[in-house]
Amino acid sequence: MTSSTISRIRQSQIAQLITSGKRLDGRGLMDYRPIQIETGIIEKAEGSARVRLGKTEVMVGIKIEIGEPFSDRPDEGVLTTNAEFVPLASPEFEAGPPGEDSVELARVVDRGIRESKAIDLEKLCIIPGKKVFIVFIDIYVLNHDGNLIDASALAALAALTNTKIFKYEVKDGEVEIKSGFEKLPLVNFPVAVTLADIGGRLVVDPWLDEEEVMNARLTISFDKDGKICAMQKGGSGTLSPQQIIEAVKIAKEKSEELRRLVVKEG
Amino acid sequence: MPVFFENREIVTPGDLLAEGEYEAGRNTYRDDSRVYACKLGLVEYKGRTVNVVALNTFYVPSVGDLVIGKIVEVNLHGWTVDINSPYLATLRPSEAFNKPFKPQRNELSSILDIGDIIQAKVIAFDRTRNPLLTIREPGLGKITHGQIVKVSPAKIPRIIGRKGSMISMLKRETRCGITVGQNGLIHVYGRNPEDERIAVLAIKKIELEAHTSGLTDRVTEMISKERGEE
Amino acid sequence: MTKEVRLVNKKGIRTDGRKPDELRPIKLEVGILSNADGSAYIEQGKNKILAAVYGPREVHPRHLALPDKALLRCRYHMAPFSVQERKSPAPSRREVELSKVIREALEPAIFLERFPRTSIDLFIEVLQADGGTRVAGITVASLALADAGLPMRDLVAACAAGKADGYIVLDLNDIEDKEGTADVPVAYMPSLNAVGLLQMDGQLTPEEFEQAFNLAIEGCKRIYELQKQALKAKYLAIKEAVEEAEEK
Numbered sequence: 045m046t047s048s049t050i051s052r053i054r055q056s057q058i059a060q061l062i063t064s065g066k067r068l069d070g071r072g073l074m075d076y077r078p079i080q081i082e083t084g085i086i087e088k089a090e091g092s093a094r095v096r097l098g099k100t101e102v103m104v105g106i107k108i109e110i111g112e113p114f115s116d117r118p119d120e121g122v123l124t125t126n127a128e129f130v131p132l133a134s135p136e137f138e139a140g141p142p143g144e145d146s147v148e149l150a151r152v153v154d155r156g157i158r159e160s161k162a163i164d165l166e167k168l169c170i171i172p173g174k175k176v177f178i179v180f181i182d183i184y185v186l187n188h189d190g191n192l193i194d195a196s197a198l199a200a201l202a203a204l205t206n207t208k209i210f211k212y213e214v215k216d217g218e219v220e221i222k223s224g225f226e227k228l229p230l231v232n233f234p235v236a237v238t239l240a241d242i243g244g245r246l247v248v249d250p251w252l253d254e255e256e257v258m259n260a261r262l263t264i265s266f267d268k269d270g271k272i273c274a275m276q277k278g279g280s281g282t283l284s285p286q287q288i289i290e291a292v293k294i295a296k297e298k299s300e301e302l303r304r305l306v307v308k309e310g
Numbered sequence: 311m312p313v314f315f316e317n318r319e320i321v322t323p324g325d326l327l328a329e330g331e332y333e334a335g336r337n338t339y340r341d342d343s344r345v346y347a348c349k350l351g352l353v354e355y356k357g358r359t360v361n362v363v364a365l366n367t368f369y370v371p372s373v374g375d376l377v378i379g380k381i382v383e384v385n386l387h388g389w390t391v392d393i394n395s396p397y398l399a400t401l402r403p404s405e406a407f408n409k410p411f412k413p414q415r416n417e418l419s420s421i422l423d424i425g426d427i428i429q430a431k432v433i434a435f436d437r438t439r440n441p442l443l444t445i446r447e448p449g450l451g452k453i454t455h456g457q458i459v460k461v462s463p464a465k466i467p468r469i470i471g472r473k474g475s476m477i478s479m480l481k482r483e484t485r486c487g488i489t490v491g492q493n494g495l496i497h498v499y500g501r502n503p504e505d506e507r508i509a510v511l512a513i514k515k516i517e518l519e520a521h522t523s524g525l526t527d528r529v530t531e532m533i534s535k536e537r538g539e540e
Numbered sequence: 541m542t543k544e545v546r547l548v549n550k551k552g553i554r555t556d557g558r559k560p561d562e563l564r565p566i567k568l569e570v571g572i573l574s575n576a577d578g579s580a581y582i583e584q585g586k587n588k589i590l591a592a593v594y595g596p597r598e599v600h601p602r603h604l605a606l607p608d609k610a611l612l613r614c615r616y617h618m619a620p621f622s623v624q625e626r627k628s629p630a631p632s633r634r635e636v637e638l639s640k641v642i643r644e645a646l647e648p649a650i651f652l653e654r655f656p657r658t659s660i661d662l663f664i665e666v667l668q669a670d671g672g673t674r675v676a677g678i679t680v681a682s683l684a685l686a687d688a689g690l691p692m693r694d695l696v697a698a699c700a701a702g703k704a705d706g707y708i709v710l711d712l713n714d715i716e717d718k719e720g721t722a723d724v725p726v727a728y729m730p731s732l733n734a735v736g737l738l739q740m741d742g743q744l745t746p747e748e749f750e751q752a753f754n755l756a757i758e759g760c761k762r763i764y765e766l767q768k769q770a771l772k773a774k775y776l777a778i779k780e781a782v783e784e785a786e787e788k
Contacts, residue, residue, distance in 0.1 A: 144640040147633050159741045260644075262738065272749050275724070275740030280647035282734030285757060292746050320775055322768045323649075323686050324694030324731040337691065339651075346731060348651065348691040350771050365775055367689035368577065368596070370655075396596035396610075396658040437656055438607075464689065521775055522782045 050256050058257045059243040069098075069251065074294065076249045081198065081305055083206045091207025091228065095199035098251060099189035101133075104199040105182050106207045108228075110219055113169065113176040121168020121176045125154035127183040127196065134188040148278070150183060153197045155274035156234035156265035157181070162204065164229035170212065175219055177209060179228070190251035193263050193276075194302075197236035202306045204230050234273055235302045237295035238263040241283055246291055248298055259283075262291050266299035268307075313355055320365075320521075321347040327360050337362035351464075352521055365521060369395045369463040369493035371441040375432045378458065378491035379443070384419045391428065394460070394493045397440050401430065405444040427453040429489060429497065449489075456487070456499025459510050461517040463494035468520040469513060476516065476526060483533045484509035508536045545719045547704040554716070556585070560709045563699070563759055568680070568770035570687050578688025580770070582680035585713050586670035589677055591684040596658035610655040614643035616677055618666040638674050645678050645698065645727035645737035651691040660690065671717035672700045675725045678737065679763055686771055695767050696736060698727035699759030701752040703744060708751045710759045724752045728760035 058068050065073060077098030086092035091106035113120060127150035129137040142150075157163065168177040181203070183196045208225035240250035240258035250258055259281030265274035272292070277283065283291075313328045315321060325347040327338060334340040337349040338360050347353065351362040371377070371393065379399060383390035388402040406421060422428065428443075429450050435441035445451045461469065470477045470490060481488050486500035486509040496513060500506040512529050519525055548554050558564070564585035573579035576592035583589075599605040616639045620626050631639075642664065650660070662684070664677040675698035682696040702712045704720035717723055722742025728735055735757075744752060 142633075142636075144636050147636040148640055151633060151637050155741050159743060267743065271743045271745055272740060273743055275738060277641070277735065277738040278644060280644050282648045282729065282732070282736045283738070284733055285735060285753070288735060288738060288753065289750055292749060296746060320772045322695060322771045323692035324729065325768075326731060339691075339693065341732075346693070348693065349689060350686055350775075364689060366578075366687065396598075396655050398598055462689075519778055519782055522779050524782075528782070 050253055054253065055257050058253060062242045062245050062247060065245075067247065068253065073245060073247045074298070076298070076302070077251065079198070079302075079305060081202050083202050090209065091203040091205075093199045093202035093206070095195045095202065097191060097195040097198070097249065099187060100191060100195050100251070101185075101187040102192065102195040102199045103184040103186055104196065104203040105184065106203050106228075107180040107182070108207070108209055109178050109180065110170065110175055111178040113173065117165075118173035119169045120165040121163070122178040123154070123158060123163060123165065123181070124178065125150045125157070125181040125183070125200070127153070127185065129185050129188070133185045137185075137188070146185075148276070149185075149192055149196060152193055152236070152263060152265075152274065152276045153181070153183060153200050155276075156197055156236055157200065157204070160232040160234040160265070160267035160271075160273040162201075162230060162232040162234055162267075164231050167229040168209075170219055171214060171217065174217075179207075188252065190253070190255045191238050191249050194236050194238050194249060197234070197265065198302060198306065201233060201235065204228060205306060233268045233303055233307050234265050235299040235306075236263050236265040236274070237298045237302065239291045239294060240279075241281065241287060246287060246294065248294065262288065264292060264295040264299075266296055268303065270296060270300075313360075315353045317355055318352045320351070321353045321362060322350050323348050325353075327353055327362075328355070331358065333359045335359040335361035337364050337367075363521075364464045366462050367464040369393070371395055371397060371399070371432045371435040372492070373432050373435060375492040376429065376489070377432060377443070377493040378427065378429055378453070378489070378495035378497055379493070381422050381424050381426045381428065384422070384424060386418075389418065389422055391430070391443060393430075393441070393443075394463070394495055395441075397435075397437075399430075399432070399441045399443045401428070401443045401445065405433070405442070405446055408446065422452060427458060429453055429491070453497055456497055457506050457510060459496045459498060459513050461494050461496065461513060463492065465517045465520045466490060466492055466494060468525070469496070469516050471526070476529075479526060479530060480509065480512055483530060484512060508533055511536060545715065547716055547720060548707045548709070552707065554704070554709065554713075556713055560707045561755060561758070563711045563762060564713065566763065566766055568683060568766055570683050570770050571774055576684070576688075578684045578686070578690070580680045580683035580687060582676050584670075584672065584676045584679075584711075586668055587666070587673055587676045588668040589673060589680050590665045590667060591677065591681040592663045593660065593681075593684045593688040593690070594663075595660040595688070596655040596690075597661075599657065599659040604659070605657045608656050609652040610650075610657075611659040612643055612647050612650065612652060612662065613659060614639050614646070614662045614664070614681075616642050616664045616666070616674065618669060618673070622666050622669045638677075641737055641739065642674060642678055642681065646681060646685065646696055648734065648736050649682065649692050649694055649696050649729060650685060651693070654691060660685075660688075669714070671712050671714035672725070674698075674737075675700050675727065678727045679767065683767055683770060694729035694731045694734075695764060695771075696727050696729055697760040697764040697767060698725065698737060699756050699763055700725040701756035701759060702742065703748060703752060708748065708755055710755050722748075722752070724749065724756055726753065726756040726760060728757055730761050730764045
């Protein structure tokens with residue numbers, strides 16, 4: 045929304061390099077920044093992960109609680125995703141109610157997980173119509189250096205893979221927590237790949253400066269079977285239909301690379 | 311080098327108007343060798359130039375324009391004037407008085423107060439700062455009687471007419487004084503309210519039918535009909 | 541998705557009688573609100589949506605003004621009575637996201653750089669929702685922007701396609717939207733061959749996506765023609781009335 049804050053000279057430098065197939069940070073147009081994934085880092089959370097994508101850093105914590113199901117889905121657990129742009133992550137972030145960027149981030153990550161049916165929500169039903177497990181996915185952006193969507197989606201998936209649910213027993217319509225845990229029924233592994241159009245060329249994994257220069261971005265989420273489960277164009281420019289079809293091909297390939305970082309046998 | 315419409319045909323934003331060595335005139339834009347419309351309007355091919363006469367637009371100030379505006383704020387530095395434009399205008403005391411302005415002696419709001427209507431001229435504007443106005447010319451200043459009619463600024467050329475033909479006719483037939491602000495506000499003042507009423511009706515008719523032909527005759531006819539029914 | 545709903549029958553006909561590649565009936569009107577600088581109304585199926593534009597005008601609060609272009613603000617909002625179960629009038633997260641992507645679909649169409657330090661405020665009110673409100677909202681908002689006399693590179697036409705009962709279908713209605721396999725909303729500027737909005741949810745193979753996407757573009761092109769007619773309609777009607785009177 046705001047006008048670009050990086051200098052014009054840097055903008056044209058980035059754009060010119062990309063036209064000649066290179067990037068300011070030395071990457072190829074189709075290369076991701078180095079990715080580091082750690083899981084199980086917050087003991088008090090039922091699941092957690094930290095993803096470093098270059099200098100971008102995102103933490104995801106998963107909390108599981110017992111609550112009521114939605115009236116139109118009485119026998120399914122509930123999935124809810126939230127994103128916080130923590131003020132320490134960028135000079136641009138401010139404390140306060142979520143802005144449209146963090147709402148969009150949460151909803152795009154949520155869409156990938158929900159539409160790929162990654163979590164078997166029916167298995168999270170405790171007493172139909174009354175008690176179900178609610179899975180809270182909280183995305184915490186710790187350092188913003190671009191492409192928050194891919195980093196967050198990857199962190200969410202990594203956190204879900206190590207999420208555990210407490211064992212329980214139903215006695216006279218009441219839920220009793222027992223000791224011990226079970227694995228969250230995770231049955232699909234959605235991965236988001238974001239491409240940016242800069243000067244008419246597509247690049248994957250734009251970093252912050254590239255995001256300032258890009259015309260538009262396109263995020264494509266793939267499930268484990270190579271099906272598209274979510275898409276989101278962002279930015280105030282446009283893409284051509286040809287670019288979109290090309291982006292789908294690139295993203296499919298990249299999504300498999302990324303998934304292998306989280307799911308070993310996948 | 312083809313053109314894709316007939317003269318005076320209605321076009322919409324994005325319509326491809328011409329291809330080749332054409333110049334993008336008013337309300338059009340160029341992309342490579344193609345000229346597109348960027349507003350709803352009537353296309354005009356004049357030699358190598360392609361224009362679109364917009365059917366609806368808002369007023370963007372231009373130096374030298376006569377405008378009619380309303381005082382909306384008074385402070386130490388002057389007045390803020392709503393001139394029916396994306397930008398509020400500023401009238402500085404030095405452009406309102408012939409004598410040097412002394413804040414301790416002259417109360418600005420006693421000269422022009424909030425709600426007052428003025429006729430003014432645009433003396434500076436470059437979009438980085440709000441337009442500046444002056445009222446230090448004969449005929450400019452506060453409007454104290456008559457009526458203000460608001461029309462779409464797109465219709466102002468039509469109300470004035472070719473070489474002022476329409477406006478001369480209006481003044482003659484309605485016996486009213488009429489000052490046309492380029493910003494779509496028109497000051498009408500007659501000897502009696504009935505004359506003013508007819509003048510306003512005529513202006514509204516021109517606004518509505520601006521894009522049709524034979525308009526002068528129809529307006530003349532309408533005015534005499536209104537008079538006959540007095 | 542627990543209950544099985546038949547969305548397309550054996551003859552390839554949808555619940556509302558349409559063929560897979562058919563649009564719902566669309567009615568467009570321009571310039572219907574006197575206070576707004578530009579306005580328009582759309583009915584698409586049972587969707588009823590109003591759009592209004594104010595501006596370019598002074599930005600409030602002033603510190604939001606941009607030095608090099610106009611600030612486009614967009615609010616997509618659903619009326620509490622627009623859906624079966626009353627919707628709280630407070631903006632939901634869905635509405636926040638849609639306001640953003642709608643704005644991003646329309647921004648590239650407007651010459652914002654011509655009006656620095658001003659704001660253009662766009663309001664989209666969904667009075668009744670019937671599936672595809674974001675795309676119908678873009679279609680109608682684009683007309684309101686043109687009606688406001690803003691210089692535009694092109695009109696933005698928007699349409700969704702998706703998959704229901706194994707068919708790739710155009711312009712999903714409410715039940716297809718809720719029970720179908722996938723939904724691909726697209727906003728498109730035909731003269732520039734440029735896509736300003738693209739989202740997708742559901743499950744599609746890349747091949748199916750390409751089919752659905754191309755069908756949505758085709759739908760946008762048809763809607764674009766309707767938009768042009770709607771913009772011209774008011775002026776053509778006056779012209780015709782005048783010419784008729786002339787002949788008498």
